[in-house]
Amino acid sequence: MGHPDENIHPIATGRAAETVAQHQDPQDLVFWAGWFCPFVQRVWITLEEKKIPYQYKEVNPYKKEKHFLDINPKGLVPAIEYKGRALYESLILCEFLEDAYPDHTPHLLPKDPFERAYVRLWIDHVSKSIIPAFHRTIQAQEPKKQQAELQEFYKALRTISEKAKGPYFLGEQFTLVDAVIAPWAVRDYIAREHRGYTREAVGGGWKEWAEQLEKRESVIKTSSLLEHYEPIYGRYLRDEAQSEVAKAIRSGKGSSVI
Ligand SMILES: N[C@@H](CCC(=O)N[C@@H](CS)C(=O)NCC(=O)O)C(=O)O
The missing domain is CATH 1.20.1050.10 (Glutathione S-transferase Yfyf (Class Pi); Chain A, domain 2)
Structure with missing residues (x-):
């Protein structure tokens, strides 16, 4: 996903906000998340399914803050810190949670x-x-x-x-x-x-x-x-290609009307 608009809501709302509030205590596993991100939600679903203890931390990945780049050099959410060591990439994280918490059911990967x-x-x-x-x-x-x-x-x-x-x-x-x-x-x-x-x-x-x-x-x-x-x-x-300006550009009048 590219850079979202500035008016993006900063934190989770609705049921997700309740879940965030329940996961503020320090744990072995820190979940670096952006509430809006579908790749984050996959990992979050996995954590909730398996009832793994985690500490939720909201990060705006578009800011590329140094503390977060130290965790994920790509600067993308989701990322985790597990006992102080970092991992990222949603699918890899989902599989890691399966492997690292074998006693936590349900198992999301079949045994066979x-x-x-x-x-x-x-x-x-x-x-x-x-x-x-x-x-x-x-x-x-x-x-x-x-x-x-x-x-x-x-x-x-x-x-x-x-x-x-x-x-x-x-x-x-x-x-x-x-x-x-x-x-x-x-x-x-x-x-x-x-x-x-x-x-x-x-x-x-x-x-x-x-x-x-x-x-x-x-x-x-x-x-x-x-x-x-x-x-x-x-x-x-935003259907910019259909806006008046875009139409004008297409019809060759662009520079004179913008
Ligand atoms: N392949 C990554 C994709 C993660 C991703 O694209 N996250 C977005 C938010 S939904 C992000 O952090 N974007 C920041 C940026 O593009 O700079 C994964 O599966 O974890």
Whole structure:
């Protein structure tokens, strides 16, 4: 995600704010988070699912403050400090939590090696197909391009949804596939409000799956009030290419009217 607008809300709201308040005491694990970030929410869901003790610390990753760059040289949230040592990258963090807290259930990765690899295969699809298509859909300005990208987003979601057994990806068990895609079920309303996306149009059972994900306690507890997510996408959503100025530029009159 790029640099959000200045009017981005500084801290978590709604149920996520309650969760933050409950996780202020020092712990072995410090969770460096940005309340708004979908990659953060995956790790947060994992922490909540497994009831791992953690101390929540809010950081604005766009400020690139030195203390945070010492933790994650990339300057991105999420990051963690575990007994004083730092790690980052959301998928790696989710797997680390599985490995470092083996007694904490539920296990989000199946025991069976095939099933484990299968979960990772579909997480890879989320990373490589679904998230890029979501961002291209949001960022596209030309209506034709928006439509084309939206179709790609639908296709990527349909492909995985057709494999979902219900209520969750592997059936009754909530796994990492569910945890990593859930933040986009929370945020897909942005595409609905601005790009004509509907869950029904995805097909393949996405609507039912997304509704299950939204209802999951760990997802609810890590979600802020919906209206605060929108400004984060504002820069992409602002249809500048359709503004009068943009139209003027396109028609060759640009420099004289700006
Ligand atoms: N691949 C990273 C992506 C994390 C990411 O992009 N985080 C965003 C916020 S949602 C960030 O920290 N952005 C700061 C920046 O781009 O400078 C992960 O999975 O953890």
